[in-house]
Amino acid sequence: MNHARGRVLPEPQRRLLADGRQIAYFSNAETPPEPGVDRREFTPRPTSSPTHLRRDPRTGTWVMMAPARQDRTYKPPRNMCPLCPDETGQSSEVPGTSYDVAVFENRFPSLSTASVGSDFTLPAPITDLEVQAPGYGRCEVVCFTDRHDGSFAELTVDQARLVIDAWSERTVDLLSRDGVEEVFCFENRGEEIGVTLAHPHGQIYAYPFLTERTAALLAEAQRYHAASGRDLFESILDAERSDGRRILLQTEHTTAFVPYAARWPVEVHVYSNRKVGQLAELTEAEADDLARTYLTVLRAFDALYDEPLPYIASWNQFGPTVDGRLHAELFSIRRSRDKLKYLAGSESARGAFVTDKTPETIAAELRAVLPAIETVEQGA
Amino acid sequence: MNHARGRVLPEPQRRLLADGRQIAYFSNAETPPEPGVDRREFTPRPTSSPTHLRRDPRTGTWVMMAPARQDRTYKPPRNMCPLCPDETGQSSEVPGTSYDVAVFENRFPSLSTASVGSDFTLPAPITDLEVQAPGYGRCEVVCFTDRHDGSFAELTVDQARLVIDAWSERTVDLLSRDGVEEVFCFENRGEEIGVTLAHPHGQIYAYPFLTERTAALLAEAQRYHAASGRDLFESILDAERSDGRRILLQTEHTTAFVPYAARWPVEVHVYSNRKVGQLAELTEAEADDLARTYLTVLRAFDALYDEPLPYIASWNQFGPTVDGRLHAELFSIRRSRDKLKYLAGSESARGAFVTDKTPETIAAELRAVLPAIETVEQGA
Secondary structure, three states, X not given: OOOOOOOOOOOOEEEEOOOOOEEEEEOOOOOOOOEOOOOOOOOOOOOOOOOEEEEOOOOOXXXXXXXXXXXXXXXXXXXXXXXXXXXXXXOOOEEEOOOOEEEEEOOOOOOOOOOOOOOOOOOOOOOOOOOEEEOOOEEEEEEOOOOOOXXXXXXXXXXXXXXXXXXXXXXXXXXXXXXXXXXXXXXXEOHHHOOOOOOOEEEEEEEOOOOHHHHHHHHHHHHHHHHHOOOHHHHHHHHHHHHOOOEEEEOOOEEEEOOOOOOOOEEEEEEEOOOOOOHHHOOHHHHHHHHHHHXXXXXXXXXXXXXXXXXXXXXXXXXXXXXXOOEEEEEEOEEEOOEEOOOOHHHHHHOOOEEOOOHHHHHHHHHHHHHHOOOOOOOO | OOOOOOOOOOOXXXXXXXXXXXXEEEOOOOOOXXXXXXXXXOOOOOOOOOOEXXXXXXXXXXXXXXXXXXXXXXXXXXXXXXXXXXXXXXXXXXXXXXXXXXXXXXXXXXXXOOXXXXXXXXXXXXXXXXXXXXXXXXXXXEEOOOOXXXXXXXXXXXXXXXHHHHXXXXXHHHHOOOOOOEEEEEEEEOHHHOOOOOOOEEEEEEEOOOXXXXXXXXXXXXXXXXXXXXXXXXXXXXXXXXXXXXXXEXXXXXXXXXXXXXXXXXXXXEEEOOOOOOHHHXXXXXXXXXXXXXXXXXXXXXXXXXXXXXXXXXXXXXXXXXXXXOEEEEEEOXXXXXXXXXXXXXXXXXXXXXXXXXXXXXXXXXXXXXXXXXXXXXXX
């Protein structure tokens, strides 16, 4: 598979925070906001890894053990927001008077490169039952805007595109590091799903292993290819487009649909029409189109119950050595205006989902709110 | 593997509810409570399956689609509890003046045998992308006691043993049916995890497929056996017993421990010391011992924060044609007195868990409350 870069990625202004963590300021402005200086007094970061991984001997999956995170920042008051810009350099993670998009290493990371050599590799499948490894990898925080109030859905297309460019740059950088097997960009939105910081932000995990879900996707894609000679993700996109009942949006470069076997009461997948493995491969036109489609999906989410919908948005990215296909999965646990979907025994303990709404119903509900949304082309 | 029955299982009194659903009353009393007659007027159950399964083409896992469940009973007032005994036969799912343990088919099932022939089989792995099947299987509700208030942890050993016997009988019966691949007994306790009926009860799912989690356990067990010649679950039990740091309880016939790679802030696994595949294989002494240990673990859960702990308790049972080992998994989403563990992006979307507490810490916290628990041997 060809993983050629599809466009020029922005070069951020790179700085260090007081304790040595990296921060990158992304901007498309002709005169980007000037990064500030972090003037906080920090104890230096620990020189031994504060977290570790354990392999679950029953399933072979890795669990991240991060005891220090028990003390992480929990619903701070607005004037203590660690993601707002701070010109004093005293009270926030993002020094400066303003910024467009900022990405920095999480202060309470589950995974870190701080104390592990870059020659790190995880042990391959083994018969030892108690296998540990240092928590090598990286956890980054992506601030979508310097405005404390608001959400991704309220960004302009240009702002959303800048976030996509930041995700692209971070993914390329992190995947290029030895020992990083998977890079996962995601956003959790809503107190209902445990989000403890209101400021619009997402996270990036660079794992030293293939996650359980990614491994399952790739295994099924390989099985399907062996049986049919076809690409699984291409076939899924073709099938959804020709079925049509679950399509939410089709644009020149992207398709958004409720998947055939949606597990969540609200669930939408967004594909680029051209097969690429990751965000950095998209052309300018494709990245712009994806930003518009993604914003429209998020706005449809918020229009569904006339209030911000709690959601998780996750990016499936692959490569350079893995043959998967870029797509976003967005889902919510809200199953009606006043009820949440909880993961009960069948889901949590067995991975067997029960869903109350057919995917066709979900799609119809989302399509019904589309006309009310100021379409991005006409509006912002 | 020998799956010989380890003891005589109780024969319940079997009745039909007004709409044809089966109910079974279990008792060890010399004169068991007399089942009542369901006098409600019900529309007959639908003759076509109200639910269906869809195969997720991205992972090969089955999702249960149960649109009718959107209207299921939601936090009824106490005097409308559908699980309390009802001598009028007018207002509950369990007719009669009293009962010990009652098991009946769920009125809002995700899976049902009502309208599908017993020659049902699911399609094997295929290259079709949109595969549906009727929702064949069974969903049952297990009422642990006729007392509305209380919890499993407050049962006597004899009562807990009767529940174990009911689980045993139901598992043997359901697994014997053509088309049933897995039987899963579990309990969700606590509004925090979405439980909508306060009356102490659990559920049983009889799936027409191996669940994702069970398939993962068996795959790893096979890989381990091929590499080491040893039984994975036997090795895990040996390793936990010789390590010792995470052991909660060791009795003549059972062992309870926090697993080496616990994913949840409170997590305990309970094994029978002798390798058996399912609850029905336990001898009288083993089943009694398991009831005592299980109760002690649940009481430790409630002692942890001096209030009822929300938890999911799930039974891994195997056989007769599958070589797995009976064990219970109990876990909670409570990560401190006032905080819940939410499944954020890494867990929900990637299956990669981050945990704040090491398993050794969890074990120490649980061991610390053990002395305060009225031990079952001395007390009840």
